[in-house]
Amino acid sequence: MCSKSSGVLTAVIGLAVAGWGQTAGADTLRLLTWGGYAPDDVIEMFEAETGHTVEVTLSNNEEMIAKLRATAGGGFDLAQPSQDRIAGPQEEFGIYKPIDMSKIDQDKFIPSMLSATMANTTVGGEVYGVPHVWGTSGLVLDTANAGMVEDYTDLCSDEVAGKVSYRLKRPTLIGFAFAMGMDPFAAYGDEAAYTEIMEKVEAKLVECKPNVKTYWGGGDELMGLVRSGEVVASMAWDTGGWKLNADNPDISFVAPASGALGWIDTFVLPAKGQADDAAYDWINFVMQPEIAAKITDAAGNFTASKGADEFVDDALKARYQASFPPEAVDNIKWYPPVPAGLEAIEGGVLDRVKAAN
Amino acid sequence: MRAGTKLGFILLLTPLLLWLSLLIIIPHIDMFLVSIRERVDVRQYETSLANYLTFFQEPLYLRTFLRTAVMSVLATLITLLIAFPVSYYIAKIAKGRLQAVLFVLCLIPFYVSELVRTFGWMILLRETGVFSNLLQWAGLADRPVEMLYNDAAIMIGLVYTSMLFMVVPLVTTLESLDDAVVEAGYDLGGNGYSVLREIVIPHATPGIVSGSIVVFMLSLGNYLTPTMLGGKDSLWFTELIYSQFIVRFNWELGAAFGFLLLLLSSLIVWGMLRLTGQTLKETMG
Numbered sequence: 001m002c003s004k005s006s007g008v009l010t011a012v013i014g015l016a017v018a019g020w021g022q023t024a025g026a027d028t029l030r031l032l033t034w035g036g037y038a039p040d041d042v043i044e045m046f047e048a049e050t051g052h053t054v055e056v057t058l059s060n061n062e063e064m065i066a067k068l069r070a071t072a073g074g075g076f077d078l079a080q081p082s083q084d085r086i087a088g089p090q091e092e093f094g095i096y097k098p099i100d101m102s103k104i105d106q107d108k109f110i111p112s113m114l115s116a117t118m119a120n121t122t123v124g125g126e127v128y129g130v131p132h133v134w135g136t137s138g139l140v141l142d143t144a145n146a147g148m149v150e151d152y153t154d155l156c157s158d159e160v161a162g163k164v165s166y167r168l169k170r171p172t173l174i175g176f177a178f179a180m181g182m183d184p185f186a187a188y189g190d191e192a193a194y195t196e197i198m199e200k201v202e203a204k205l206v207e208c209k210p211n212v213k214t215y216w217g218g219g220d221e222l223m224g225l226v227r228s229g230e231v232v233a234s235m236a237w238d239t240g241g242w243k244l245n246a247d248n249p250d251i252s253f254v255a256p257a258s259g260a261l262g263w264i265d266t267f268v269l270p271a272k273g274q275a276d277d278a279a280y281d282w283i284n285f286v287m288q289p290e291i292a293a294k295i296t297d298a299a300g301n302f303t304a305s306k307g308a309d310e311f312v313d314d315a316l317k318a319r320y321q322a323s324f325p326p327e328a329v330d331n332i333k334w335y336p337p338v339p340a341g342l343e344a345i346e347g348g349v350l351d352r353v354k355a356a357n
Numbered sequence: 358m359r360a361g362t363k364l365g366f367i368l369l370l371t372p373l374l375l376w377l378s379l380l381i382i383i384p385h386i387d388m389f390l391v392s393i394r395e396r397v398d399v400r401q402y403e404t405s406l407a408n409y410l411t412f413f414q415e416p417l418y419l420r421t422f423l424r425t426a427v428m429s430v431l432a433t434l435i436t437l438l439i440a441f442p443v444s445y446y447i448a449k450i451a452k453g454r455l456q457a458v459l460f461v462l463c464l465i466p467f468y469v470s471e472l473v474r475t476f477g478w479m480i481l482l483r484e485t486g487v488f489s490n491l492l493q494w495a496g497l498a499d500r501p502v503e504m505l506y507n508d509a510a511i512m513i514g515l516v517y518t519s520m521l522f523m524v525v526p527l528v529t530t531l532e533s534l535d536d537a538v539v540e541a542g543y544d545l546g547g548n549g550y551s552v553l554r555e556i557v558i559p560h561a562t563p564g565i566v567s568g569s570i571v572v573f574m575l576s577l578g579n580y581l582t583p584t585m586l587g588g589k590d591s592l593w594f595t596e597l598i599y600s601q602f603i604v605r606f607n608w609e610l611g612a613a614f615g616f617l618l619l620l621l622s623s624l625i626v627w628g629m630l631r632l633t634g635q636t637l638k639e640t641m642g
Contacts, residue, residue, distance in 0.1 A: 066606065
């Protein structure tokens with residue numbers, strides 16, 4: 001029954017896609033990515049140099065995986081989920097295809113970042129991801145009004161009551177766990193231990209809820225809240241803090257005492273991608289230092305391209321160095337791959353926090 | 358001749374059947390099959406009702422559904438209370454051009470997308486927003502007032518969003534009410550209240566019921582308004598479904614929730630019809 005109904009569906013969708021594919025041509029690169037990762041000027045240069053055309057769809061981690069899952073890895077030729085979200089979904093849904101490392105200019109990457117990402121995205125001996133853009137999440141503070149906040153748990157203190165915001169997503173759970181002196185990454189392999197940690201975090205977040213103005217959903221929402229002064233301290237991405245810093249020098253990104261959380265967004269090939277050559281061309285093209293610097297200027301985050309720092313805007317470099325003294329860089333906690341099944345534990349916690357009064 | 362009409366009938370029916378089967382029935386069958394699947398291990402699934410059990414065993418989910426249902430019923434009642442006088446004025450008191458103008462005025466907000474309308478409410482209600490500043494300027498408040506991110510804000514958004522869907526059926530039914538009947542009611546010694554209760558409302562009942570069903574279903578299935586205006590306390594059932602599908606990758610539970618929403622909301626509508634002594638046939642006919 002299931003195969004019959006989905007068979008009909010596949011046939012209908014297949015017809016629609018076939019009609020579409022004829023007009024699209026073979027060297028159209030359908031790129032599923034984040035805002036700022038494919039700036040218009042870079043696309044123009046790429047199209048002029050290679051003759052491929054690029055169609056960009058903007059998304060986020062969860063939506064990327066949900067989209068690829070819905071089509072079993074079709075509809076896009078190149079996607080950019082974070083490195084910790086590749087191995088789990090690949091094992092569970094099989095939505096990516098292995099990367100042929102011989103087609104990638106490996107010297108253009110920062111070696112440590114490339115090897116770490118390859119190790120984290122290896123499933124069954126095959127590599128599924130190479131690094132592109134990296135960054136951290138930590139605290140965005142209005143130092144004039146919330147200078148006392150040094151770690152995530154300080155968001156629950158009375159001085160900032162009612163003027164605090166964070167996302168109700170997994171980075172918040174992980175960040176609070178570290179700030180409370182626990183190590184959730186070490187418990188990734190042990191569901192019982194992880195559940196115990198999450199229960200403590202849940203209690204803390206429920207207790208903290210009256211302090212929170214609202215849980216922000218998207219970057220623009222957070223920008224609005226902080227710019228208007230309605231929120232003075234928030235958990236956020238580094239780029240958000242740097243952008244706000246450009247408008248108001250009091251606001252800045254601060255790496256929390258327990259360590260900022262580091263993420264790396266990657267390149268992966270969806271299982272049913274139809275333009276692998278164009279995808280490899282794009283990867284090699286954007287990893288050139290000058291091009292990577294353009295992406296850094298647009299997205300605000302640094303890339304895994306070796307030597308791109310030299311070409312980056314000085315103001316951004318200065319903000320980066322102010323937020324990350326060398327010891328804070330060493331203290332960055334990089335996300336290990338999320339084992340399948342942990343999302344269910346976290347999901348229950350997040351739902352209960354949201355429902356708490 | 359006979360075969361010709363039959364062919365015509367089939368041809369006319371085809372778009373409807375295609376619509377129903379391709380866009381509604383087949384996806385629902387597929388979703389039902391997903392909802393009775395239980396993940397036991399990586400890429401291993403078993404047929405079971407575990408997802409439905411989860412809904413009834415975890416108090417949070419049941420509570421969220423009840424909260425959504427109660428808020429939607431409340432939103433429907435408030436919408437009806439506001440829309441009834443408006444519709445009565447448009448249908449019975451306003452004449453000619455004024456009638457058309459008033460009707461268009463009700464329609465105009467719907468030229469703008471729901472997202473923009475909701476953002477409009479956010480600009481009005483937020484702490485640094487229009488109302489807060491107005492109150493401070495008038496000396497009624499001595500510091501910024503936060504009116505966003507609570508149940509009242511959700512309610513305002515829901516009522517505003519569904520107003521048109523109540524006004525249209527009400528205007529249509531009220532227009533068919535003969536003025537002479539209302540006059541006769543007064544001639545027979547009725548006052549405003551008894552005429553309303555004995556003549557206007559019974560006549561308008563099909564409009565009230567169909568408007569209420571539409572508004573209730575729209576509120577229950579609304580995603581945008583509760584999420585944006587409700588903030589940290591928004592928890593709405595559709596939001597749970599969204600997060601199961603998109604954030605948790607748990608399609609099985611999400612599909613079960615979707616089915617339960619369909620069943621329980623149909624049950625509520627049926628219950629309401631029974632409670633008010635209406636049948637679907639009277640309402641639609």
